[in-house]
Amino acid sequence: MPDTENSVRAQNESTSDVDYYRVKAQSTLRQINSMKFYLNPEAINQFDEADLLARMEWINSVNQAFDSAQTSLERLDFAEISSDHRIEFAEAFMDVKAKLNRGLAAHRKSQLPASNVANLTSIDLTNNADLSFRSRKPRFPNMEIPRFHGSYSEWPEFLATFNTVIGNDDELSDIEKLQYLRSSLGGVALETIRSLEPSNANYKEAMNLLVNRFDNNVLHFQAHVQAIFGLKGVEKGSSKGLRELSDCMNSHLRAIRTLATTQQILDGLLIHIVTRKLDQRTREKWKDDLSITELSTWDAMESFLEKRCRMMENLDHALVTQTPGQQESTTTKLRVVFDGSAKSTSGSSLNDLLLAGPTIQQKIFNILLRFRFFKVALCGDICKMYRCVRLSYPDDFLQCIVWRENSREELSVFKLNTVTYGTKPAAFLAIRAMH
Template structure:
C-alpha cells in the first residue's frame, strides 16, 4: 500500500478507538447506558485489538515517512481508554469470568499458531496436503493481515515452489495473486496422478523381511492407492501403471515425444500412448530407410524399382541384370544427391546440427550446386635448416571450472575459421564438454575427426581484455619451435613486454585462436627488428613475435661412404649392445622438477629429522574448503570405533604416540586468507602384524569444494626402483 492508503487505515483505527472511549466515558458519567463488567472486558479486548492493529499501520508509515510522529498520539489515546476501563472494573476485573472462545475478541497478531506450519518444495503430489494445512492454520486466522499471511506463505515454500511466487512484491493485493499462481502451477490432477504413480515405484523394498519394513510398505501403498482413487478410477490407475512400465523401457527421445503429446487436462490412457509409440515406430522406420539406387536415364528402370518391396536387393533385381556392364557401373556409382561419380552412401552432406564438414579445399567453393560450409585451419611444416617461420604465440589466462584463471599458451592463426584446445589442457581445466562431431579436412585431403567442443573465457595478462570463446577439442596442436634458437643478438626493445617470453623455446601449444577474434585483438604498433628477423606486433594480449627468421650460416659436416671389413667379434659386441636395456633418461619434466625441488629443499634439523618442502607444481590458490569434509569423516570414524572398545583404545594409543613423536601438533591459529588444506585420516587394521596391528593413513587425495585435492597440486617424482629392475633384467640377459 502507498503512504496515503496506510495513513487512511490508521485514521479509521483511531476513529474506532475514539468510539470505544465515548461509550466508556458515557457509562462512567451515568448519562447513558451503564456497562456491566463483562461488557467492559469485551470493550477492553476490542481496544487491545485496535491498538495493535494501529501499531502495525504506524510501523508501515514510519518506514515510508520517518518524520511521522503519530505513534505518541496513538499510545496516549490507548492508555487513556484502558485506564478508564480498568478503573470502572475495579476488583471485578479479577473475579469475573470471560469466555475465551467469544468471537468478539480477536486473537492477537503476535500469537503464533499452535500447529506446525507445513513445508512445500514443489512436488505435485504434496500440494493438496500443503494447501489444506496452510489454509487451516494461516488463511482462516482473521487477526492476521494479508502481509503477515504472505510472509508465512514464503516461509513455508522451498525450491521451485518458492521460485514460483518469489517475484511478487509483499503487498496485501499480491497475497491472493500468489495463492492463485500456486494453484494454477501445482493444482493439476494429471501431474499429481502421474507423480503418485511414480512414487509407487520409488518405494523402498522390504528386503530384510522385517515386520516394521513390511508394515511401512503396506501403509505407504495403501495411502498412495487411496490418493489415486480420489483423483481417478481403477481403470485410470491400471492404464497409468502400464504406461509407466513401458516408458521406463524406451529411450529418452521417445519419452520426450510422449510427454509432448500430453495436454495435462485429463488423465491419459493406454490407447493414447500406443498411438504415440506406433507413430514413433513409423518415423524410425522411414528415417532408417532401405538402400535405393540413384537417378537413372531410363525411366522404366526407376519406375520398376519404386514398385519393388522395401527389401529388394540389387543381386536379385532382374532389370539390373539386363543392363550392360557399363550401364551397371553408371547406376551404382552415380550419387542420387549430387549426381557425381560416387555412391549415395559416400555423399558428404552440407553442414547440419549433427555433423559439420570443415574443409580447406577450394574446389568446393567453385561448385555452386553444392553449398558446403568451409573453414580453414593452420598448417605449419617446414624443415629448413636455416630458415624458419615463427608463428605468433601468446601466454593468456584461461578460467577453469572452479572460476580460477590458469596460464595457457595460445597460437594466433589468422587463417583458421575454428578454434582448438588440446584434450590434455581441457582436462586440466576440468571444462565441461559436449558432443559435437566436426570433420576437419586439410591440405592433401587429410581428415581429422573432432568429437567434442567446450567453452572457456580467455583473459589478457596485460590489460582488462576478456572474452568467452568456444573451442573444438583435439588431441594436439602441431606448432612449436623444433629447437631452441639464440635471440641475444636480436636487440629486443627494453620498453616492450612480450606476452610469450619463451617463444624461442620448444613449448607445447594449448590453444589455437582463429580469425574470429584475431583482428579484434590487434593494436596499433609494429616494430621491424632487422632483415632476416621476425617482426613485433602489439596486441591486446601483449607484444607477439611473428615472421621469417633466417638463422646464421653454420658449418655443415661432410659425409662420405666407407667400406670397412669388420671382424666377427666386433659385430657380436655390437649385437650385445643392441640387446642391452636403454639407459636413456626416461624422466618426465614433472619428475625432473620434483627431483630438483627435493635436492634444493631437503635438510636435516637439529633433532635429526629430515625436512623437505612439498613439491608444488602449481600455486595452490585454487584449493577450496576442506574442513567440513575432514570433520564429517572424523566424526563418522569416531562413531564407528566407539562400538569396539579394543579398537578404540588401539586408535587412541596410536594417535598419542603420533603426537608424542612430534608428527602432529595442535593448530591454535589458522590463517584462512591463505591456501590451507585439512587432510582426513582413517585407520587400517592388519591383525596378522606382530608389531602394529592398527595404523592411521592420511588421505591427501580427498577433494575440496573446488573438486581438487592437495595431491592434485603436488608433483610426482620418478620411480626409485627403476635402476634395480634394469639391473635384474641385465643379469638375466647375460646369464
C-alpha cells in the first residue's frame, strides 16, 4: 500500500507541474501579445527614453520567464516540443522589441542639436557616387542583434533577427544596412564580405555572399548533431550543469526538428557515430561523396561501407603482377602472371587459401610409352590455354589488380575473369575444363 500511495502521489505531482508550467507559459505569451497590440505609433510617441528602456528591460525578463516555463513544460510533456508556442512567442517578442528600438532611435535623433545633423549631410559624392543624399543622421539604435562569427548552427537565428530588425526596415538605406551588417559579424563571417566597399549596391551582394556560404540546411543539421555529441557531461551532480545540459540539448533538438524528419534525424545520429569510428582515409572518402543539398541516409552509409569493405578486401588479396623473362628484350613476348604466394596484411596469401585440385591427366610414363606404339606421333598446343577458361562468380573477385599510373590518381581495380597463371588451382581448372 505505501508503494501504491507514493506512486499515485508522484503521478499527481507530475500532473500538477505540467499544469503549472503550461499556465505560466500561456500567461507570459498573453503578456507579450498585449504589449504588441498596445505599442502603436501614438503610444510610442508619448514615451520618453526612460519609458522605452524600462519596457525594453521588461520584455527581456518576459522572454526569460517564457523560455524557462516552456522548457520545463517540454521536459514533462514531450508533445509540447512540436507545438507552435515558441514560434508564436518569438514573433511577438521580435515585433515588440523592433518597435521599441525604432522608438528609442527616433527619440534620440530628436534630441540631437541641429548643427550635428547638418554636419552629417556633407558627403563626398565624387568618391561615393552611388550614395543617396540624406539630411538625417544614420540611425544606430541600441539593438541586441546576436553577433555572428560563422557557426552554421547560429546562422538561421542571426538571419531571422537581422532581417526583422534591420533588413526589413524601409527607412534605412542599403548602405546603412551594410554598416549594421558589418558591425554584427566577426571571424570568418566578416572575412566573407570584408572586401566589399560600403555602397548601396554592395549590401545585396554582401547578403548573397553570406547566404551562399552559410545558408545550407545540410551543414546546419550536421553542426547541431556535432554540438549534441560535444555537450559537456554533468560533474558531481551539479543542478546548474544539469540545467545547462538539458537546455542545450532541447535547443539543438528543436533546431534539427525544423530541418529533418524523425527518420532523417535518426540516420544522422547513426552516421555521425559510425563516421567518428572510421579511419581518416575512409572518413575523407565518405565526406567527398556527400551531397551538399540533401541529408545523407543510413542506406547510403551502409552502401558506402559495403563498397569500401569490398575494395579494401580486394586490396588485401590483390596479387603482385610480374613479367617473367628479360624485360629489356624486344623479341620475348610480355606475359602477365600473378604471384599467388604474396602475403597480405593477414599474413596469408591467396594460394594458402586455395586447393590445388587432384591430378586428372595421365601420368607422364603412360604418355611417353604411347610414342613406342606408332611410327608417327602427333602433338599439339592450345594457345593461351588458361585464358580460354572463364571463372564463375564470385570466385573471379579473388583475381583483382589494384592499379594507378601515379600516386596522385585514385586507385582503380581490375578483375581478371579467366584462369590466371600463378594461382595454385590454375592447372587443374584448365585441364578439367578441357575434359
